[in-house]
Every structure is written in C-alpha cells, then in structure tokens.
Amino acid sequence: MRVAIVGGGVAGILTANYLAMRLREEIRDKKAEILLISERDKLLYEPGLLYLIFNKLEEKDITKELKYLLDPSVKLIVDRAEKLDLENRKIKTKSNEFDYDYLVIATGSRIVPEEIPGLVQYGDWFYNLDGAKRLREKLSRFKEGKVVVSVMGIPHKCPVAPIEVTFLLHEFFKIHNVRDNIELVYTYPINRVFTLGNVSELVEKMFEERNIETRTFFNPVEVKEGKIITLEGEEESFDLLIAIPPHKGSQLIIDSGLSDDGWVPTDKFTLEVKGYDNVFALGDTTDLPVSKAGSVAHFQAEVLAENLSAEIKGLPPTARYFGKAVCFIETSFSEATYIWFDYETPPTFVKPNRFTHWMKIAYNRMFWLTARGVL
Ligand SMILES: Cc1cc2nc3c(=O)[nH]c(=O)nc-3n(C[C@H](O)[C@H](O)[C@H](O)COP(=O)(O)OP(=O)(O)OC[C@H]3O[C@@H](n4cnc5c(N)ncnc54)[C@H](O)[C@@H]3O)c2cc1C
Numbered sequence: 462m463r464v465a466i467v468g469g470g471v472a473g474i475l476t477a478n479y480l481a482m483r484l485r486e487e488i489r490d491k492k493a494e495i496l497l498i499s500e501r502d503k504l505l506y507e508p509g510l511l512y513l514i515f516n517k518l519e520e521k522d523i524t525k526e527l528k529y530l531l532d533p534s535v536k537l538i539v540d541r542a543e544k545l546d547l548e549n550r551k552i553k554t555k556s557n558e559f560d561y562d563y564l565v566i567a568t569g570s571r572i573v574p575e576e577i578p579g580l581v582q583y584g585d586w587f588y589n590l591d592g593a594k595r596l597r598e599k600l601s602r603f604k605e606g607k608v609v610v611s612v613m614g615i616p617h618k619c620p621v622a623p624i625e626v627t628f629l630l631h632e633f634f635k636i637h638n639v640r641d642n643i644e645l646v647y648t649y650p651i652n653r654v655f656t657l658g659n660v661s662e663l664v665e666k667m668f669e670e671r672n673i674e675t676r677t678f679f680n681p682v683e684v685k686e687g688k689i690i691t692l693e694g695e696e697e698s699f700d701l702l703i704a705i706p707p708h709k710g711s712q713l714i715i716d717s718g719l720s721d722d723g724w725v726p727t728d729k730f731t732l733e734v735k736g737y738d739n740v741f742a743l744g745d746t747t748d749l750p751v752s753k754a755g756s757v758a759h760f761q762a763e764v765l766a767e768n769l770s771a772e773i774k775g776l777p778p779t780a781r782y783f784g785k786a787v788c789f790i791e792t793s794f795s796e797a798t799y800i801w802f803d804y805e806t807p808p809t810f811v812k813p814n815r816f817t818h819w820m821k822i823a824y825n826r827m828f829w830l831t832a833r834g835v836l
Pocket of ligand 1: 472473499507508509510540543567568570571587588618622713743745746753754755756757787788
C-alpha cells in the first residue's frame with residue numbers, strides 16, 4: 462500500500478512522521494510505503510517570521526532541511542506536483558509520475574499580493590521569508606510617519622498574526638522611543654477587528670489603550686504610492702504599509718480541477734476529499750471553517766494518521782477531527798494570551814500574562830521536535 466503525501470509543510474511532514482511511527486512493521490515488511498512529494502527541500506517555520514522582522518529570530522532559527530525532519534523510512538521526492546489524477550490514482554510531477562493507493566493533499570496556501578494592483582510595488586509584508594527580511598530592514602530605519610497594518614482578504618494564514626504584529630509594532634516603537642512620532646493604524650475587511658466576536662472585543666479595547674487606530678469594513682482594491690484605495694470608496698495614506706496579502710490554495714489544486722481557488726472540498730470530520738474514499742486533505746489547503754494555522758494542521762495530522770494506519774492494517778478508522786485549534790496571541794514582547802476553540806466551542810482566553818508568552822517562546826524553540834512527531 463502506497464500513501465503519497467503532496468506538500469512538505471507542517472501538515473505533510475507531521476502526517477508522514479505519524480504514519481511512519483504507526484506503520485513501523487508494515488513498512489519494514491514492505492506492506493506499506495510512505496512517499497512525500499515536496500517542491501521545497503526545506504521547511505520554513507512561518508510563526509518565526511513575526512519575530513524575524515523585529516530581529517528576535519534569524520533565518521537559520523526558522524528553517525530546516527526536510528531530510529532532517531522526516532522519519533528515515535519516508536521517501537522524500539523533491540519535485541513539483543503538476544497534476545493530480547484522482548480517477549486513475551496518479552500524480553504527475555515535473556519530472557516523473559507516481560501511483561498511489563492513498564493520497565494526502567497537504568499543499569497549503571500561498572500569498573498572492575499581485576492580485577491587488579500596486580501592492581507589490583508599494584507595500585510590504587511578513588508572510589514569506591523575502592518579504593519579512595525586507596520589512597526587517599525598513600523597520601530598523603523607521604522613525605516617524607504613519608504605519609498601516611492592513612488585512613487584505615479572509616481567509617489568510619494565522620488569523621491572529623495581524624493583531625500580534627500590531628501589538629509588537631507598538632511595543633517596538635515604544636522601546637526605540639519613537640512611538641509618539643508614529644501613527645499606527647490597523648484595518649480589517651469586516652465590521653470588527655477580528656472574525657470572532659469576543660476576541661474582537663478584547664483586541665479593540667487593547668488597541669484603544671495603546672492609541673492604535675482601527676478601520677473596519679476596509680477592503681483594499683488598489684495601492685498607489687503612499688495611498689490605499691478601498692472597495693468602500695475610502696482612501697488611507699501611509700508611509701509604511703504592512704499588508705496581509707490575499708491568499709489562495711496551491712495552483713496544483715486549481716490545475717487538477719478540484720476547485721477554482723485552491724481550497725479542497727473536505728469532510729469536516731473525516732478529512733476525506735468529498736467524493737473519494739482514498740483521498741484526504743489537511744492543513745491550510747482545506748475549505749474547512751477552521752483557522753489556517755499550524756496547530757490545526759497538527760491536530761488534523763494526528764486524526765488522519767490514526768485513520769489511515771487503521772485502514773492499512775484492516776482496522777476500523779474511528780478517529781474524527783472536531784475543529785480543534787489553539788492560537789497564541791503575543792500582546793507585547795513580554796506578555797501573551799491564547800485562544801482555544803473547536804467547531805462547537807467558542808474561543809476562551811486568559812488575561813495576557815508573562816507565562817503564556819514564555820510558553821510561546823519555548824514552543825518556537827521546540828517546534829522542530831513537534832515536526833519530527835516527538836512532541
Ligand atoms: C507570519 C505567520 C505567522 C504564523 N503564526 C502561526 C502561529 O503562531 N500558530 C499557528 O498555528 N500557525 C501560524 N501560522 C500559520 C502556519 O504557518 C500555517 O497554517 C501552516 O504552515 C500550514 O501548514 P500546511 O502544511 O498546511 O501548509 P504550508 O505550510 O503552506 O505547506 C504547504 C507545502 O506544500 C508545498 N506545495 C504546494 N504546492 C505544491 C506542489 N504542486 N508540489 C509540491 N509541493 C507543493 C508548498 O511549497 C509548501 O511547502 C503563521 C503563518 C504565518 C505566515
């Protein structure tokens with residue numbers, strides 16, 4: 462039985478490693494094989510980008526080669542998948558073709574800043590490594606003017622990262638004694654500053670206390686030099702624009718005819734791709750009503766590995782994913798809170814505190830153990 466996993470992000474790596482642990486004997490006896498197809502040979506720990514822009518972590522702290530993260534029994538193919546043929550159980554890559562018995566789609570999401578005219582030319586972001594490095598340089602020199610943090614579409618990776626970066630910008634400018642010279646503005650597409658009501662209330666209050674201005678129902682359609690133009694007909698000036706660019710799923714999903722936007726139609730409990738009992742999706746690429754977050758990918762990988770290994774062993778696949786998500790929210794360089802929720806339970810959070818911040822910092826360091834499936 463061959464399990465082919467496409468995508469070498471958190472979701473793909475964790476699924477591969479959990480499966481390898483559960484199928485140790487079957488792999489040894491050549492009854493099972495795990496293939497991971499990834500277009501990149503490294504994993505970027507994306508939450509680390511938030512710290513890289515403030516020079517708290519470096520590139521070497523947040524990237525690792527896949528070969529050091531994967532269980533030795535997993536076959537790594539570094540190649541770009543170009544077409545998934547679900548009817549004939551085949552994956553066409555740039556230089557090869559692979560059959561499979563079970564397919565796991567873990568192709569994640571990507572930013573598409575080019576979809577907003579002018580954003581690439583006049584905007585900045587920290588949602589990929591190059592963008593974060595550029596922003597680090599600009600922030601180190603920024604002493605006065607107007608900074609706008611603008612969320613330019615939902616869904617996007619890590620729903621709370623725009624809030625965190627705004628809190629940290631406030632603190633960063635304060636530490637450097639320039640906060641009084643800087644106007645800090647946060648914009649969000651809907652009628653409040655976050656999708657979840659009670660989190661929104663907490664954040665609005667904290668923004669107000671820190672003199673951070675907000676604009677809601679703010680949907681940018683174009684960026685010009687020093688100016689954002691919105692669908693609602695508003696204009697907002699800026700000296701530094703930190704955008705959360707629009708997101709899409711992988712081009713592979715679109716090219717394979719699975720959806721128009723790259724989000725894979727997925728069963729919310731079993732993670733089966735709708736219409737196929739041997740194809741599964743997890744992580745950012747699903748169309749599920751859950752956060753596009755590494756923690757979600759982690760909890761889904763546990764469920765998927767349990768069910769897939771059971772099927773391969775001829776046991777009933779009984780595990781279900783109930784929408785569990787956990788997100789830390791850094792509120793300064795010394796305090797954080799976290800939210801915890803699932804399909805049925807609204808988020809709960811604690812008062813921002815030092816202990817939670819140190820848990821997040823510790824997690825940043827321990828992440829590589831999580832990726833290996835140890836933690
Ligand atoms: C700034 C920032 C901060 C964040 N902070 C947090 C946080 O604090 N907590 C949290 O839980 N989450 C956080 N996230 C979100 C988290 O990083 C993502 O949700 C997580 O990485 C999703 O994992 P994934 O494996 O589903 O997708 P991805 O990480 O996008 O991985 C998908 C992989 O598939 C590959 N791929 C795509 N198409 C193909 C193809 N055709 N062929 C081969 N390979 C392909 C891609 O190259 C990529 O390597 C943050 C994200 C960002 C950007």
